[in-house]
Amino acid sequence: MTNDRITKDDRAHSDANLHDYPATRAGFTWEDARKEISGLPDGKLNICHEAIDRHVSAGNGGQTALRWITKSGFRADYTYGELQELTNRFANVLQAQGVSRGDKVYSLLGRVPELYIAALGTLKAGAVFCPLFSAFGPEPIRARMEIGGANALITSRRLYERKVAPLRDHLPALRCVFLTDDAVEDALHLAPLMDAASDSFKMAAMDPEEPALLHFTSGTTGKPKGVVHVHDAVVAHHITGRYALDLQPEDTYWCTADPGWVTGTSYGIIAPLTNRVTMIVDEAEFDVHRWYDTLDREAVNIWYTAPTAIRMLMKAGTDLARAHSFPALRFMASVGEPLNPEAVVWGQEAFGLPFHDNWWQTETGGIMIANFASMDIKPGSMGKPLPGIEAGIVEVSDEGVREVSAPLAMGELALRPGWPSMMRGYLHEQARYDKCFRDGWYLSGDLAMRDADGYFWFVGRSNDLIKSAGHLIGPFEVESALMEHDSVAEVGVIGIPDDTVGELVKAYVALKPGIKPGEELRLELLGHARKRLGPAVAPKEIVFRENLPKTRSGKIMRRLLKARELGLPEGDISTLESDES
Known part of the structure; x- marks a missing residue:
């Protein structure tokens, strides 16, 4: 832990969304946050409506929503209006194949447009979307599809034949498989089905507490846990995207996370689109020169990446970063694991901007603690809780949970429940879910400290993950x-x-x-x-x-x-x- 600070640049961040942290936090309510999305009649909600359709209705259908960069460097743009039509078609395809409200639709794809269309179209149809990381082998795929009871899958022929087809006998709930590039005996070619489907669809009006997303997180002593999130989570995705990542309409935003993981869904699909930005989606894997070229050429304003990638950029040297120009870049953030202080400082040296670390979990569904654009950074710290989030350091014993108030006392990081993106359950594991909540706290399983200024510091995990x-x-x-x-x-x-x-x-x-x-x-x-x-x-x-x-x-x-x-x-x-x- 360090006492050094990187002082905020008041000129650069004078128009940040969260420009006065104490005042915003003091006056914040989740009901007010709900007013920043439009919702559906009679108190209903749908994440896809907030991400796509409401922007089209407001006259912004011509704005680029997604810019896809292929491995070869070809660029293809999709406007909000085009995504509306494509997600309508996909929702119609699902319905035509008997996929109904509440069914589980899995994806096993790399970062290709079909993944994003499938995610949003699934939500539009009222089904539950569950992404799988395309680099998983057959066993992790089988476990996750068995636990979730996968009803439909969208994937490619190569991934299907290598990783899923041998498992079909173990997946009795899997009724239909869509392939993005071909058809085989027991799987359908998606493209002709999309072409034949109507580009109109009546948005499924969902109860805010109906399931929308299923993400899996690994367990230490058993099978992966299926974490359930509901449509109301979009309220937290939207406001945390505004506050923690400073997303503003018409920004160009690049989240490097794969949608197979929760970051790539919450902040690689939902939060950027609800905030009406242009998302950069790069199909290729990490490459130092390609990444710098993308930041430069695409004039990225907001960049959200991972400590591993930052450390790999650091290894390539500061001079390589300085050989490029990033005049549009105004905010850089990191998530996935604690960001070491050297990486925060290196951002300042290489880009003229520090990296802003933040903390959250699959279970929290959204960012809980962050370094904001308008506050000083203590390198190595997770930052401070979001407005609407009450965090504490607690000691857990047989007698109960006791909050520890002394500065730098180590304990378990805990949160007061009630934010919209909080998980609503571990699928089929009620007892395991109940164990996470005790005496009015959600117990994160992470060890941390809080200093006298209210900054939180990650110490380690209390389990073997x-x-x-x-x-x-x-x-x-x-x-x-x-x-x-x-x-x-x-x-x-x-x-x-x-x-x-x-x-x-x-x-x-x-x-x-x-x-x-x-x-x-x-x-x-x-x-x-x-x-x-x-x-x-x-x-x-x-x-x-x-x-x-x-x-x-x-x-x-x-x-x-x-x-x-x-x-x-x-x-x-x-x-x-x-x-x-």
Whole structure:
């Protein structure tokens, strides 16, 4: 933690949406925030109406909503009016194939226009949208589609044949599959269906509490958790986009997150469109030169990215950034994992602007704590709570939850429930959901501190989840995949610090009797994990151990594995079974 500050530029931020944090916070109500969206008659709501149709009705249908940059560099623009027609067509396609209100529509696509059209068209039809990360392997895909009861899927032929077709027998609820580029025996080609569909559709008028989005977050000891968000979440998406990211109508905005993750949906689709910006969508993966060229050529005003990407830009050197010109760029923000202070300061050196870190979770649905355009930054801090968000540091015990008020006292970061994008449940897991709420607090599972000035500081996670390149990875999922290999007896998975991606996934493997460890087997296991899980989730390192540290009840002690890996105190090992690791 540092006491250094980067002082706000009053001239640059004099017209920021949130120019007076104390006054805005003091007078804020969620009812007032609801007045900034239009809603539907009789108190009904639909996220797609707020993102697309209301802007067209207001005469802004000709504004570019989405600019897609292909891997080859070709650029295609989609106006708000065109997105209205395309989402109408997709909603009609869904209805024609029997997809009805409340059904689950999954996407498994890269950053292509069909993904964005499907997301919004699904919501328009009253179905629930669930994005999957296209780099997932078959096992994460199967788990998420089974838990959610996927009724429809939009994907490409390559992804379908490689990752989904072998799973069809395990997905009895999956009634229809749409392919963006072809048709096969048990899947439909989307393009001709879109061409034949009407470009008119009556927006589904949803109750604000009806489900709209299903996102999955990894668990430490079980299957992924399906996090349910409702249409009312759009109120929080819209206002936090305004306040935390300073989105203003007709801005050019680039969120680099993939919509397969919650950031890429909440702030890569919904918040920018409700705030009537022009979104940049780049199909290609990270490339230093391409990213700088995009920021420069597209005259990006607001840039929302991840610490891993920032650190990779830093490695390429400040001179490369300075070789470009970014006169339009006025605000840069980061999310996904804590942003180290050096990266905040480097932004100032390379761009003339600092990166503004913020904090939220899949469960919160939107940004909860942020460094705002109009406030000083303490590099390394998460910032301060959004208007409408009450955050605290608490101690949790059998007696209850007690808020800790002393500056820099460490405890669990907790929030007072009630914001519109708060999750409404873990799908099929009521007890697990209820456990997150206690004594009037939502317990985040993250450890943090609050300083005397009200800035919050991330300390660590209170569980074993691994955050690698912005992806939240459950060790249980990785362990389960490795356990499928015939040679493996036991597995323990941890995250180890890495300067670029935050944490690397490392697996400790004990082999079955008679199986000899060796480089050939290690590579075989790495390949097996990548095939089952995909490169984003699979371990980067595998080491062999004769035995793994376990409690007397047989539970592998990941905490002890990590302590030994990093040379940290081992803590209480009174429940440890003897081991030889």
